[in-house]
Amino acid sequence: MNKLGMNMFVWTMSMDEDLAETLSFLKASGFDFVEIPINDTNLAKWQQIGQQLADVGLDVQACTLCSHDYSLISSDASVREAGVNYLKSIIDCASLAGATILMGPFYAGFKVFTGRPATADEWKWSVEGMRDVAAYAQTKNIVLAIEYLNRFETYLLTCADELVRYVEDVNHPNCRAAFDTFHANMEEKNIGDALRKVAPYLVHVQISENDRSTPGKGHINLEEVFTVLKEVDYKGPIAIEAFGPNPPELAAATHIFRPMFESPEQLAVDGLAFIKKMNKRVIERKSEAIVS
Template identity: 30%
Template sequence: MIAFKWWERVTEWLKENRQYEQIRYFHEFWEKNWAADHIKYVKKAADLGYDILEFQAQPLLEMNESRMSEIKKPADDVGIELTYSLGLDKKYDITSADESTRRGGIEYLKAIVERVAFMKGEIISGVSYEGWGSPNHIIDDKSKMLDRSVTAMQEIVKTAADYGVTYCVESVNRFEATIINTAVEAVEYVKMVGSDNVGVLLDTYHMNIEESSMGDAIRYAGDYLKSFHTGENNRLPPGRGHLDWDEIFKAFSDINYTGRIVCEPFVQMGGEVGRDIKVWRNLLEDTSEANLDKEAKGLLEFQKKMAEKYA
């Protein structure tokens, strides 16, 4: 996944031709499985000209402090910021009616936040407010699920606040989550939690399914929007599908958005990534590492131009 960040003084930096780009757990652009050599992709991110790498947060729980430090040091050496994301396993579902499942989820997510803090991470995002994936049972009313999630999240974000971590809830499509599918639902959730350490993450791939207007959704999220994912309607990199990027970047300008912008291209079938993201064909004819590097650089230039246009 690829990303770039707009700093508070982006206009001045653009005038100086000093614009930074960021990368989010980009290994799945090349890899077919979730596990990766993090240090390799830290270096690749820097070589391609990006300045953030966001990777799955769950593996942090399997690392000791020595291993985490081994990843953090090369990132610091090349100026790569590390951020984190997750899709919550259903066995830790904090919307569950089963108290032991909810309690397990709370402790699990608090532990992840603590590991993110050890890595000096400032943000964690994703489908972390319920188990990732559509349910296999009938739901006629999701209000009780919502209430249970909010109550659990109020406890989790106390840990986030203690460590200065921002916990973003991602609005995703109806096939991947139940209680937050739109910007309106995401903002309402954040208001219910009532903490400065919880925010909204929107994603253009999901918005293309659920929102009537991407621009209006971004403007509605406003100051609650703390991170953003970009990706085409077909999971290709931005500029390779039918989404209106002028509408999207104009909306960023309208709300003076200064958070991260992250791209999630999934272009290869096969492996865990293809299975979980439902990629059943290669979306690029050439999926060699050299061509994927080229695509990554092209994406960087595309988003630079859009940022310059609406700075």
């Protein structure tokens, strides 16, 4: 059975707030884990958060991204080196928090564009840097889950084909793939086929609607997603990712300025119920097919 989780972005970008009630609520609501954003390298902070999560009884995965200052595809070798070192520090923090997966689009600077396609050098720089980062992640028992984004947020990896090529080029057991339905909905001809392509490397799935609201309330064919996940025998974690008007700095980054849902708590409860319903429906359909 897949572990089901909730990304913390609807509450925080930093995990600096007092989230004790929220974490207890998520545990009581039936979530197995939370997906926490790690964007600073305060080791003591993340160790404390890891203990808090352990006390609540929630498993944890981590996510991060890189700014222009830490881009692995920068033409400046010192920036690329800084990016590798920064990601190693983030891995240290994720390990202290108890994470086994660090996911995200950290192969390039987030929302940093040149106005042209990625060059062969940019690809090579990112692959070489990520191979170094993956080797370090292995020493911390963390798997990197590389996430492709839509064309408005990056230009290095924007589809399943590119993601698979990237993972294969990095060629390290601790560099694997993540799949986010929001980005796939924008960039793929067929979400199911894209998921099948990524499946051999897949270690993390984010369920996110076309408008970043409650899973099941938008137009993405999530029943197809869960059908394919069952078809490829995916047993890894599945997290809900959504965004709302808060925190304000995240709303500005994601361009969400109207309410997407009644409350983060209601979104979490409804989203979890929807995922469980989808899983049950897919299992029942598979059983019926075997009987017939």
